[in-house]
Amino acid sequence: MSMTGNKISIKLTHQGVLVTLLFGLIITFGLIEPVFFRPSVLLDVMAIMGDVGVMALGMTYIITTSGVDLSVGYNQQLSAVVFGMVYLSTRNLALAIAAALLCGTVLGFFNGLIVAKTKIPPLVTTLATMYLFRGISMILAGSMTYSGFPQGFRLFFTYRLFGVLPIQFIYFTAVFLILDSLYSYGALGRNLKGMGFNEESVHFSGVKIQKIKIGIYTLLGLLCGFAALMYLGRLSVAKTSIGDWINFQVITAVLLGGTSINGGVGSIRGTFIAILIIGVLKKGYTLMSLSGNIFNFTLGTILILSLIVFAVTEERKNVVSSKIRKTNIPTRV
Amino acid sequence: MKKSIRMTREVVLAIIVAVFILFLSLTTNFNTVSGIYSFMLDISPTIVAAIALSLVIFTGNIDISAGTIMGFVAYTAGKLAEAGIPFVIFLPAGMLVGVALAGLNGYITVKFKVPSIVVTLAMNMVHIGFYATFLPMSGWIENLGENFTWFGRGRFLNIIPYGFVLAFFVSLLFMFIMKYTKFGKALYAVGGSIQSAMYSGIDPDRTVIKAFLMEGLLLGIAAVMKATTRSDVMPSLFIGRELFFISAALVGGVSIFGGVGKIFGTVMGALLVYLLSISMIYLGFQDYYQFALQGIIILAAVYITVTDFSLLKKSYCKETDEFPGKKGEEA
């Protein structure tokens, strides 16, 4: 393990809390709405969070370096629109899939380029590109919706392995396993955490920081493109409201999962569990026929609470004070 | 000492705005009475809210939830007006709501040392969820009477909306505050350098909270101003509006890093952003081009600020005359 014995116990507790929360929620919903205990419903939980999930996994990398990407949702939306447009005009599925993935990647690369090469803080950069991507997707699609994708494509994302296990969950788990191994056991994770704590020191270790930054934003872009496909495979309609509040769900999952908004400390596994928790909430709210707004309201509250809880525990662990903060660059923006 | 007009960013902006208005009035129906009236009516709340955002950005923070805070204010004002309570009471009540919500943002930002952009993003969400969940009919209030709309629809000399006069005085007041008060100087100081501010005996945390409180106050005014132009009010009216306020401030020369900017610049920025967006409509672009436009404006405005910084730094480097070689030869 890469952390001290002391820290492991804290982290395990955090993940323990998350797991407890997960089961607590399932049981609560089950008691309110007994249908929730049905295996099919629980499996559905796994299916509905795939797209948000892969983006949250990629976002964990970025937040670990004390960056952030607010544009994720609209990147996904624009990629979905591009998919719809390309497919409906060419009827070539492979081309459309490639176009969607490429679109996501390029947008992510664009973010990464600005973050790495200029001094504009990531929050501001991606706030601006968030509006930009949203605007472009609206310009492209107008008020149109794209649908009528072939059954084969849908099967890619709605197939159930052995008739039970949703394939979206398998994709999500696969991405999780790859990203987690690089994060927890790889050189990349080491550098990401180092950058979150003290970027200059990592630079003085001969690490090419700019490349890493461009790389992780591009990776997240690619995952957004993939998330667009997952979304379309599941819901089959490309329209210009797909991206609303997605960035916010993604960031909530990452922070709830135990990654610090100040960088340095993070956990892909925490994000994984947090995504499941959010999935349970979403499904539970749907079953209780509560609106999407209540779901978002709950998430907003969770996000603020996890920020506060993290700030308080971080202070206690004294991670913040031992960390050399960059002067002059306002950390709050 | 010479007293010449310096070509500051604000002056340049003012000239651009003037040219823009001239151009619009020559080519469109902009210079008719109704054109000017609706221009003033639209721009007034934007100016006040952009000033509100500027105060927060001066300190190096930001508030993404400004739009949804205004929604709460509008709802409060509408609800009170529906019960027959007059303007002189529902305006301060609305301002109080703004102060409370913005103050909460400031408090969380300062107390837990979390980035204000994330806090306010989450708040944005909480607010919207709250409208839909807890307000009857999602906060939609219809058929408000004269006691609500007289302010928004009233005009002097049949052409100048009351709101515009108010916005004008708010602008003057805050130009004064930023130049002539301790509070104004402290905002610049905290945004410029927290350490130097502390060396100067300024408490950064208190200053930031004060900035948020003042922001809330102004958002309250702006929201009432906008809401009273309508006979039906819904909180969702303001969702996403913060984008315009932020880009107005940034275009006006307020640095996203804090410590730099002028209220006059913000006012000019608000005018320019508004003129840009209505010209797009005149040119026949759909409403949703606005998002892309604002995104590009924010990026460009911030990029200019950032590059200016590095250019300045370069000129500091002491030039030594004994330097013989040319650049470009590989070490």
Add this chain to the structure above:
Amino acid sequence: MEKQPILDICGIDKRFPGVLALKDVSLQLLPGEVHAICGENGAGKSTLMKIIAGVYVADTGSILLDGQELHLENPNDAYKQGLSIIFQESSLFPDLTVLENLFMGHEEQKSLFPVLPFIRMNDIPKMRKRAKEIFIRLEMNVDLDEKISALGVATKQMVEIAKALTFDSKVLILDEPTAALTNKEVHTLFETIRRLKQEGVSILYISHRLEEIFQIADRVSVLRDGAYVATADVSDVSKPKLISWMVGRFLENLYPKEDVEIGETVFEVKELWQRGLLHGISFSLGKGEILGIAGLAGAGRTELALAVCGLSKADKGELLLNGKKLVIHQYRDALDKGIAYISEDRQRYGLVLPMTLKENITHKVLNRICNVFGIIDRRKENSITDSYMSQLSIKAPDGSFVVSKLSGGNQQKVSVAKSLAAEPQILILDEPTRGVDVGAKSELHRIISNLAKAGKSIIIISSDLPEILGMSDRVMVMKNGCKAGELLRAELTQERILEMAL
């Protein structure tokens, strides 16, 4: 002493984690004198000043101003008491005007409406008038509406002094005020200081530039290693005397540098230029040789190291390794070629403090211990960590201990281990023993000596003269970005080095 001191500093102790920065320091500043405090880098001058300014709180001891004990919470308290400090790092706001800066935080106020006395606004005409008076006192002509960022370094310094004067200070403390100034600007500054002195302001002048002290000061006190050494009237002391106080007389055998036969030249730097920082530096380094680089702070020693390693970009110059031309674009290239740099600031550049020993030590060699998928080989990682932990006798429970919890000396060893893990042929150590205690210091010297014996070529940049004398086979002295000279081991004395450097 016949005159009552205006500022009386008694028995100040200040301990930072791992180091005793000040030991029982006492000083008296008399009214209307310019009192210089000198000492080498790290002697505790700036720490003492920050205590007087209220930035730090002393562990023991007291400070009396005009016979009254001072209790300072922050710098502003000090200002209000009439103690003004001009810090080494600027406390001005670059984007604000001169006038705004002068009165930041203590603006002159007046009531806006006579009937409502509690609504107050800044009295700009009054501030302008006072500012003008102050600049007339300083015989300076500064545009009060100019932004600070548009001013030159010297003018900024003057604005800092003017800001201090807005408090009507009785005592003015200047910390290395001439560090960034040209000779002419220094002259102007001294004129100002003399004028203030005539007006009865007492000045504490902190510097390690001896010429300046002889020009400007009435009395001088010397600090060494955080302890008070002596005070004398400037007219009574000579420069060599001051130097001997600064460096101490003894040169005990703290440093077990073993004689190593120096091999052929392995590394050569030819005519390295960097705009404004380095002016045509050339030197060479033999196998097993230790080259010391001495000089004052700001002489360009660290800049030289950064340029050699590709951490900053040189404008011109040539590097030769084993006779072959080296092309270095970034630090990774230097590391791969076998050149490693150990930063002077281990907390900021050397280490990632919140991470573990293991993570830090292997950070420069992650590419070597990863498989093709980028997964770290735990066994290699542990073996590298363990071998360097025992080789450098780093005192920590195990490799997964967090570095921030180690003492300064052990942190420095981790920083060294981190570079050694890259198995460099050439090792550049920047202030390798700054802020570590005596025991760790001699241990680090033993390590460095052993490395040279093992055939590594080493460059030590140090402000600690005994260290340079004890460790180096050869010393290059730098001054103002230029090479001031080279001394062989046989001809090394502290005095000769200081003469070249000053």
